[in-house]
Amino acid sequence: MKRIFVIIAFLGLAISAAAQDVQSCRSVRLRFFSSAPLEDIEAVSTLGVSAINPATRVIYFKVPITSFQFKKKMMQEHFNENYLESEKYPYAEFKGKVLGTTDLTKDGTWPAEVEGDLQIHGVTKSYRVSGTITVSGGNLAAEAKFNVRVADHNIKIPSLVVKNIAEVVEVTMSAQYQPAVKP
Numbered sequence: 001m002k003r004i005f006v007i008i009a010f011l012g013l014a015i016s017a018a019a020q021d022v023q024s025c026r027s028v029r030l031r032f033f034s035s036a037p038l039e040d041i042e043a044v045s046t047l048g049v050s051a052i053n054p055a056t057r058v059i060y061f062k063v064p065i066t067s068f069q070f071k072k073k074m075m076q077e078h079f080n081e082n083y084l085e086s087e088k089y090p091y092a093e094f095k096g097k098v099l100g101t102t103d104l105t106k107d108g109t110w111p112a113e114v115e116g117d118l119q120i121h122g123v124t125k126s127y128r129v130s131g132t133i134t135v136s137g138g139n140l141a142a143e144a145k146f147n148v149r150v151a152d153h154n155i156k157i158p159s160l161v162v163k164n165i166a167e168v169v170e171v172t173m174s175a176q177y178q179p180a181v182k183p
Contacts, residue, residue, distance in 0.1 A: 023177035034166040043068040054104035061094040
């Protein structure tokens, strides 16, 4: 029994030490922009969350689909009900890793490539995204811009509105990380 307690205590310390390296952001800004012949569509969310571990280079994002705000209420309704089906698929999620050998614990602004899986509308697809990571005083900030082909995530665009919605949507992300709260 004493041996089990020692093993559990050791695992707790190891997990606690690893968690101290993690930085998180509870207000990731995500913007998507669709430019089509008849109209441009833009939506923004600041309710995404993210975590990054500079030591392991693992990065994670999650955003509620319903948190995207549009200029026109009707666009927001169609987006959630008809295209992204947010009741059935409430979140978009990315799990990946920062590539390369840049030391993410040293101050500076670094070009970064991230590779991982993006799940939208219940469909997961691999992406390789270029961006920038800035380290200042030990805190990280990340920015990226990439394209998502809606058909790759099984998002159907009715032929009636095909000239209103682009086949490829530009996604812009920015996050300001803070060290995780120590237990």
